[in-house]
Amino acid sequence: MDIFNNANDLYSLYRDFMAIMNGLGVFYIIILIAGILIPYFARGYMLMCVGRKKGLQSDWMPLVPIARQLYQMQIGECPWWYIFFFGTSTVTVASSGLVCLLLQILTKKPVIWFVLLVMYVIANYVFTFLYYRKFYYFYGFNPNTAWVEVVPSLGFVGTVLLVLIAFSDAIHYRGFEGPQEDKTPVIPPVRSNVKKAVITGVTGKYQGAVFDVTDGKEITFGRTASNCNIIFDQYDTDVSRRHCSVRFDVGNGNYIVTDYSSNGTYLEDGTRLEKGQGKMVPRGSSIYLGNKKNMFRLD
Structure with a gap:
């Protein structure tokens, strides 16, 4: 046993x-x-x-x-x-x-x-x-x-x-020709009484926010705090690290918008701005970043 x-x-x-x-x-x-x-x-x-x-x-x-x-x-x-x-x-x-x-x-x-x-x-x-x-x-x-x-x-x-x-936000793609030159179109100065402009958030994180834009100052949108003025959260992947820039030209009363992004910067009617090319946008227009959940009016 x-x-x-x-x-x-x-x-x-x-x-x-x-x-x-x-x-x-x-x-x-x-x-x-x-x-x-x-x-x-x-x-x-x-x-x-x-x-x-x-x-x-x-x-x-x-x-x-x-x-x-x-x-x-x-x-x-x-x-x-x-x-x-x-x-x-x-x-x-x-x-x-x-x-x-x-x-x-x-x-x-x-x-x-x-x-x-x-x-x-x-x-x-x-x-x-x-x-x-x-x-x-x-x-x-x-x-x-x-x-x-x-x-x-x-x-x-x-x-x-x-x-x-x-x-690293300090490293960018430059291609064969090195850093991209500023291709913002030269617009002949026109006499105007316009002295001040503002960017107003229409939808998204900055809805209702108002940003003053002085003549010649470039406002940059993106997720990188080091080189952007209007900063988005890192998980908001529709917005690139450096998405686009907006500049108001007091001479003719219009805005110059330049896109740098992967997902695009669009006018309100869905027209996508050409990447790297400054686009003259009339005052009172709206733009959105990637999609319409991040829209701004250029007043």
Whole structure:
């Protein structure tokens, strides 16, 4: 009887141990999946923020494999086929593996496919370097900063720079031509008795608020306190960090509105203002930022 009881005890211990191991197995799988997905989506979100500074609209692309690489090509203004020679992306890993498999099937000489593989790796480094030279230049860095992306020991530096470009309000997209010049149209001065103008909030956070606008003073709307006068909450994503600016010209009694945003600045009738171009708007008109929940009247 004692032997039978001991056997049952051992079986119970074994069963409990296996249950614990199975539980830990599921736990480790969850940790592994989280360890893969969290960095993936975090990097995708940072790329989305970088793309928004350039004015890209497809926010879903940085979160989807392959589409992410195409999105990056749009940021760097490189042709789509660069994705086959760009870093250690989903496309490059899959394509290089497929090429190796085909070469092994087609030739019995390992040296051939080994040499081709080495050539592919070299091409990958070259095209990755060329891409990041443009990428860093577009955001105000020295093009030679691209070395941090191809030297393995400096990979963490590239991650830090990506965080800065994505979230720093001091870093802006400048493209090939550097900072955008002021393209506000020159309007001939006209004699006018108008001395003062105000911007009145019609809807949203600033409904009923009145802001004085003196001649020549530029009022900027956006989510960044450092370079905006009328500031919106950070979660109000319809409004860009620097959305638009409004200036009153006392000479002709009209406003000059310039849009800088991703979601657009619109007249009351739904006409979207051209980005980066100063638009003369008659006094008494209304504009809205992104959508009509943030509308202002230019009195």
